[in-house]
Amino acid sequence: MTAHTDQIIADFVERLGLVTQADGLPRIAGRIMGLMIMHGGPFSFADLAERLLVSRASISTNTRLLENLGVIERTSVPGERQDYFRMRSNPYALLMRGYVERMRRAREMVEGTQSDLPSDLEDAHERLMELNEFYETLIESFESVIDSWDTKSKTSSAERPREPVEQTV
Amino acid sequence: MTAHTDQIIADFVERLGLVTQADGLPRIAGRIMGLMIMHGGPFSFADLAERLLVSRASISTNTRLLENLGVIERTSVPGERQDYFRMRSNPYALLMRGYVERMRRAREMVEGTQSDLPSDLEDAHERLMELNEFYETLIESFESVIDSWDTKSKTSSAERPREPVEQTV
DNA sequence: TAGTACGTTCAGTCTTGACTGAACGAAACA
DNA sequence: TGTTTCGTTCAGTCAAGACTGAACGTACTA
Numbered sequence: 001m002t003a004h005t006d007q008i009i010a011d012f013v014e015r016l017g018l019v020t021q022a023d024g025l026p027r028i029a030g031r032i033m034g035l036m037i038m039h040g041g042p043f044s045f046a047d048l049a050e051r052l053l054v055s056r057a058s059i060s061t062n063t064r065l066l067e068n069l070g071v072i073e074r075t076s077v078p079g080e081r082q083d084y085f086r087m088r089s090n091p092y093a094l095l096m097r098g099y100v101e102r103m104r105r106a107r108e109m110v111e112g113t114q115s116d117l118p119s120d121l122e123d124a125h126e127r128l129m130e131l132n133e134f135y136e137t138l139i140e141s142f143e144s145v146i147d148s149w150d151t152k153s154k155t156s157s158a159e160r161p162r163e164p165v166e167q168t169v
Numbered sequence: 170m171t172a173h174t175d176q177i178i179a180d181f182v183e184r185l186g187l188v189t190q191a192d193g194l195p196r197i198a199g200r201i202m203g204l205m206i207m208h209g210g211p212f213s214f215a216d217l218a219e220r221l222l223v224s225r226a227s228i229s230t231n232t233r234l235l236e237n238l239g240v241i242e243r244t245s246v247p248g249e250r251q252d253y254f255r256m257r258s259n260p261y262a263l264l265m266r267g268y269v270e271r272m273r274r275a276r277e278m279v280e281g282t283q284s285d286l287p288s289d290l291e292d293a294h295e296r297l298m299e300l301n302e303f304y305e306t307l308i309e310s311f312e313s314v315i316d317s318w319d320t321k322s323k324t325s326s327a328e329r330p331r332e333p334v335e336q337t338v
Numbered sequence: 339t340a341g342t343a344c345g346t347t348c349a350g351t352c353t354t355g356a357c358t359g360a361a362c363g364a365a366a367c368a
Numbered sequence: 369t370g371t372t373t374c375g376t377t378c379a380g381t382c383a384a385g386a387c388t389g390a391a392c393g394t395a396c397t398a
Contacts (some may be wrong), residue, residue, distance in 0.1 A: 002270055005287055012282045019275045024193060027358060037296045045375070053360050060376055081366065081374055092303040113181045118174055127206045134261040134318070141314045153269045195386060216344070224388050229346055250344055250396065 009038045013052075028054055029062045033071065033087070042075055042086035070094035093149040100142050107135035175247065178207045181222075197223055198231045202256070211244055211255035239263035262318040269311050276304035 013034035020030025031052050035043065043051075049059045063085055066072040071091040075084045088094065110132045117124060182203035185270055189199025200221050204212065212220075218228045235241045240260040244253045257263065279301045286293060 008282060008285045012278075015278050015282075019278070021356095022193070022271060024191070028357080037300060040292050040296070046373095056375075057377080058357055061357085083375075092300070093216050096307075102191060109181075109184050109188065113177060113184075114347075116177045118171075118382090121174075123209050124207050127209070131206060131261070134260075137318065138265075139315055141310050145310045149303070149306065190386095215343095225345075226389075227345080227387055230387085233346090252345075328378080 012038060026062055026065070028052065028058050029066055032062055032066060033091075034087075036072065036085075036087045042084040044082045044084050046082060048085070066110070066127075069098055090150060093146045096142060096146050096149075100139055100146070103135055103139050103142070107132060107139065110135065176287075181207060195231055195234070197221065198207075198235055201231055201235060202260075205241065205254075205256045211253040212242055213253050215251060217254070232253075238267055261320060262315045265311060265315050265318075269308055269315070272308050272311070274279050276301060276308065279304065281329045 011029050016034035016037070017027040017030040019025045020033070031054075032048060034050070035041075035051060045056070045059060046061070048063070052059075063072065063074070063083075066085075067074060070088060071094055072085050073088050075086060076082075077084060087152050110128055114125065114128050114132065117128070119125065179301070182200050185206070186196040186199040186201035189202070190191045190196045192202070198249050201217060204210075204217070204220060214225070214228060214232070221228075232241065232243070232252075235254075236243060237256060240263055242257050244255060245251075246253060279297055283294065283301065286322050288294065
């Protein structure tokens with residue numbers, strides 16, 4: 001592992017942090033993911049804080065966030081006090097579910113307005129329907145991507161199963 | 170137009186502002202879109218500022234933003250000094266192109282890392298490829314949605330063409 | 339010409355939320 | 369028991385960027 005390689009890895013970790021920041025997630029969450037993509041993990045809690053040069057508080061907050069999103073999972077090693085984290089098997093599909101949820105809520109808001117608005121405002125209703133159909137199309141398309149991604153990931157994980165050495169808590 | 174209806178409209182405008190804020194756009198941009206969905210427009214510059222209770226500076230900034238995104242267009246009326254704005258015909262597909270662009274840049278970043286990273290780090294390469302394929306799938310799926318939305322919008326606009334009364338600048 | 343009605347720009351304010359340090363509780367040691 | 373090592377929580381700091389007011393340039397009007 002040369003210094004040059006280390007630099008490439010550090011760059012990737014940092015850039016992925018910026019990408020997730022643009023997606024509305026904290027930068028540190030993206031850096032954690034980047035680290036786990038580069039090295040397979042699992043990483044201990046203290047290790048994450050040390051490598052990313054951030055406080056333990058941030059690690060606590062962001063690991064819980066990624067845990068709730070279903071992107072990483074917390075594991076423990078018998079005889080060790082520290083928590084360990086690693087990516088789950090198909091994290092990206094799981095990430096997308098969050099976006100779908102947000103779109104679903106937006107569509108529900110539109111539907112609420114549609115049903116509340118007097119029906120004689122025909123033009124407004126037409127434009128609302130257009131917006132509603134847009135969300136509908138988007139949600140369906142996302143879900144089909146998620147499904148195809150799920151099955152693909154299942155197939156490839158069947159090809160080369162990973163034996164977990166830690167116990168999931 | 171009862172006060173109750175006004176309330177429903179104001180609620181929608183406000184909520185759409187929050188939705189776009191969650192999508193990473195300024196809240197005022199969403200409110201402008203909400204107003205244009207509710208009333209067909211076109212709206213004058215001063216009218217937007219007055220109805221949304223925001224400064225002209227914010228209107229200037231956010232109309233330019235939406236203009237650059239291709240969501241609204243600026244028009245002018247012969248004999249009037251004010252600028253007018255209205256939504257373009259298929260704003261949602263245009264909105265999505267921005268997201269696709271962002272994903273494309275993210276994928277390029279991943280590809281850059283793939284080509285820079287020494288090839289003996291096989292596990293890392295495998296995980297990077299997985300991420301790359303994820304973006305690939307997502308981009309393709311988005312583009313197919315945009316395409317279908319484009320053709321659909323073309324069809325429906327052919328059914329009931331709108332005669333513009335203003336000249337596009 | 340001066341005056342008015344525009345839209346834009348920019349310095350400054352304010353809000354939001356990421357991040358930290360310190361205090362804390364719990365659990366494993368001694 | 370006390371001590372150490374964990375992760376969590378919370379008040380506080382800091383930074384980013386949305387938003388505003390005021391100054392400005394431009395183009396029309398009289």
